[in-house]
Amino acid sequence: MQFDGRRRVVIEALSPSVDEGRFPAKRAAGDVVQIEADIFADGHDLLSAVMLHRHQSEKKLTEIRMEPLFNDRWRAELRADRLGFTFFTVEAWVDHFLTWHRDLRKRVDAGQSDIDVQLLIGLEMIRAAAARAKARDRKRLRRFVALLEGGEPAEEKVPELWSEELLDVMWRNADRALAVRYPCELAIEVDPPRAAFSSWYELFPRSFGGFRGVEAQLPRIARMGFDVLYLPPIHPIGTTFRKGRNNAVSAREGDVGSPWAIGGDGGGHTAVHPDLGTLDDFRALVERARSHGIELALDIAFQASPDHPYVAEHPDWFQTRPDGTIQYAENPPKKYQDIYPFHFESEAWKGLWEELRDVFRHWIAQGVRVFRVDNPHTKPLPFWQWVIREIKNDHPDVIFLAEAFTRPKIMYWLAKAGFSQSYTYFSWRNTSDELRDYFEEIAAPPVSDFFRPNAWPNTPDILTEYLQFGGRAAFTVRLILAATLSANYGVYGPAFERFVAEPREAGSEEYRDSEKYEARQWGESDDDLSEMMTVINRIRRENPALQQNATLQFHPTDNPELVCYSKSVGSNVIVCVVNLDPHNTQSGTIDLQLELTYPFQVHDLLSGRRFTWHSGRNVIELNPRIVPAHIFRIRRKVRSERDFEYFL
């Protein structure tokens, strides 16, 4: 757009925007996106504005009229219905006709009679619009031209001008010669709904006899309500410097090694460990899982065991030391000789990048649509931005979960660069203050526009102190917190539902006899957390409020051991109160600062009990030996014309 000093409108602060449009804002299919901008100009003239949008597959922009809100903020709504990128921008102009129309009304209302010149000014604008308009609009406009050209006195013409039709047709044919367009298009990336709302279950397939054994677990996992089943790496495992049970430096005969020491005789990142089954078995598992409503998530760990085929085939993808040996992983003074990191500063980086991209493509070809990426923060950040884009260009339905437990800005940047979901610090946020501070940060813009938390109470690497010492109640508390604070959550399953809490040694977060280094037989159990998990997942499915984080709001309590928060979508309002103390009954007063009409009924979806609350302040008592939480659904009292009471 050429510079023209007569373009008087300023458009600023277009949103959603991540770092001024350097990254897309994330949304899920079906979301309604509020597109907003500050739009203003000098003086008192009225403005008009349109939001323009197009899907990445389209060239032509579609317009939606924007409406002014307050304080020069304007809004239009965009339904995100197609996966991939949707681009949007804003155009606005000084609307001389609207201004004239408003002013004419003021003049008439003030009883001014000398409005002939004003009618001439309006006539000129309507004539010009008629010249721009086509077909029916032109005909409509000519009717108004004729009206104003006619010889009737002004007071007879004026009432005709108040017609909505005139405003509509003038708006459609507005003079936009001096319109201003926001200088760039911003992007929304629309992901599949599962990117925003998902329940993950992790298990080691070798503990269940491989892929066929996992197939046998599917009905149970589906019954519990999980919709993503995540498997640690399924590839051949190296033998050189193989780690033994409990991470022993040397493996003993029969030790199966860590699945993250990828690559051996049977192949590398595109192969399947023969003990787990065949590639056909794997594909069958993917399909069977899908028939249960479950997506299989594969672990992608970009590192090699010394026995990985890459080591011989592509020595230039590894760093060679002056003594000719290959650089193994180190965090001085610690050495990890069973792992060779890729050398991303290699001259051969392009070939390496393409090969790693093709690893994703290989598994996509086997039907996988969800990837959990191991330690992405130890590979170059620009690589992730490139490879996720490469994959999503062809497969916008693919979901990437970043397993980055690292410094906050790196975690955030990985999310900006394209990861659909991210592991979080949730595992170590235990007090009500810690939970509130953290979730208030990640559930609201700017962070929530690019970072989707996936909250895990445990992982094969993380057995928190809270779980080690809190017993059954601790597991229940952390399950409920993860599943209600975050729309995406997951558990490292068998160990979680069986309350496994023994660390390798005091002060460690590693599991004793960790499945990372050995296969375990889980067998049957009479008493585990699966019942509660089933209930929680059903509550999540039935309540849209829990399928998003944007409306998360914390509410004051007078006992720091009680945390209270709510989420709502439309009329679906969920209030959670959790006793964070796994050892003692705690009671206190919560103060719901929600705009609700009192009294209303609260329905505890865990116990089934119902209470009537007459104000936002209510006393709560929670015994962790029974259930350490309430998950209340608010049911508003509605009076019919006959004064019966209903709860909706």
Added chain:
Amino acid sequence: MQFDGRRRVVIEALSPSVDEGRFPAKRAAGDVVQIEADIFADGHDLLSAVMLHRHQSEKKLTEIRMEPLFNDRWRAELRADRLGFTFFTVEAWVDHFLTWHRDLRKRVDAGQSDIDVQLLIGLEMIRAAAARAKARDRKRLRRFVALLEGGEPAEEKVPELWSEELLDVMWRNADRALAVRYPCELAIEVDPPRAAFSSWYELFPRSFGGFRGVEAQLPRIARMGFDVLYLPPIHPIGTTFRKGRNNAVSAREGDVGSPWAIGGDGGGHTAVHPDLGTLDDFRALVERARSHGIELALDIAFQASPDHPYVAEHPDWFQTRPDGTIQYAENPPKKYQDIYPFHFESEAWKGLWEELRDVFRHWIAQGVRVFRVDNPHTKPLPFWQWVIREIKNDHPDVIFLAEAFTRPKIMYWLAKAGFSQSYTYFSWRNTSDELRDYFEEIAAPPVSDFFRPNAWPNTPDILTEYLQFGGRAAFTVRLILAATLSANYGVYGPAFERFVAEPREAGSEEYRDSEKYEARQWGESDDDLSEMMTVINRIRRENPALQQNATLQFHPTDNPELVCYSKSVGSNVIVCVVNLDPHNTQSGTIDLQLELTYPFQVHDLLSGRRFTWHSGRNVIELNPRIVPAHIFRIRRKVRSERDFEYFL
């Protein structure tokens, strides 16, 4: 910079930044600017970073090493010493040598003896640096190469490697082949110190007999401590539709008209009203004021009376209506027939813009360096961005004050577009909550990076309700608030110091017998506010804390009629407590939440009294009939080795 996947560093959130660099951040000459950025990369490698800067007159960038702060934030300091634009950016790289050096120390500390390969790796890096280095650095590096090539055992070589010299010379000759540069340069605009700290006094020269009469006022104004003297428009005044006294629709014989109805027989925006003197007299006034340390500020009001020479010479700069008449100013149903606004959507806009720019140039040629721009929000916003840039390119010492009392985003945008100072909503912020909310918003980034408040208790257009009903105490309160909350402040003088408080009619903010429409004789006065103004301005000059807003901090009080706030620069700490109730004595406890060493002495710069405070909580009582405020200077207690006590 060509895309290279091996460039692993990410640089984000470079600051100061106004709207991601679309506008410069404002600073004053002499300021030390904290340049910061988020800088990080994958993995555990150490990074190095430099901030690069250049004045607009330079092409070559100068480097300053950045230091890491916390949470991946890095900083370098830049002294803003030259007026105009300084551009800056950041470059960072993975520092393999620093990483190697840190890791070597960890290995040695852990007692690892197999470090020969490590020494070879270091040798390679030092050799490569020596090849890059010049002269003395090369010589220094070769010494280390020889050391590492030598046959001595590792444990003899290693201690030499801890030398600071090695780190220094390696840093200077670092391998920056894969360095990353922030994608653009951001700008700081350095203004003269008076843009950030100034005390304005406004008077109508015709009330003092013209320019020579104003000259006679200079010693008094200088004695009171003001350093900007602002005159409403000094041009010939139109006679057509001239407004009479008290804004009467028709002037009577002898009525002098409003100075803002610019243009008449004697000329327009570049002419001087003959009653005020000649252009020579004006130049003499500018010079004489400067000799008193006072800059003259001229009012620039871009509008014309019907008698302005432009109307005949450039009819295309005005809007012609269908009946051939020129469009006068209107805010329907109100009409302002004595004013013709310029038609900025004219085809001839370029000529109009250039003419208006030349008005500024004309007055700059007469010595003026400060302009108070009337109602900039009723002229196109892009015009201001252009014209201020045009002027400041040649005269970076010019200061523009925006008299825009309009919606917040437009006020802010004008500041972004280049205005050095801005009128504020201060005049209508009366309660402690209102003052705190407003000043917390404007005294901190992002707003403070582009918006410099200039706080006025009154103007010829604004006689607030608070002043109308509060008596002498109200004037004192508003003076002290303006002068201590905001580094820039001003008063419309004679009316202010004489406590003029009568509105034209009840409910109006207009002065009765306003100087806007008539000349007034102020004569001598026995009792006015000039003594207090003198004291306040001296306190401002003597205390650097009051010459800036960045450190403004509000402190709780338990009486909402008492507002408490502090400002500090280095050891200069000022605490103000103001009784906002002009009618009654108010008392309460303030809670200074400052990191101070107790006890300390507070010295009330208004009363001269001194108190020792043993904690941050102290009881205050202020009688508005005596003095409605304390302006405390904190004097820390310092013990010498002899245990005498001093207050510094």
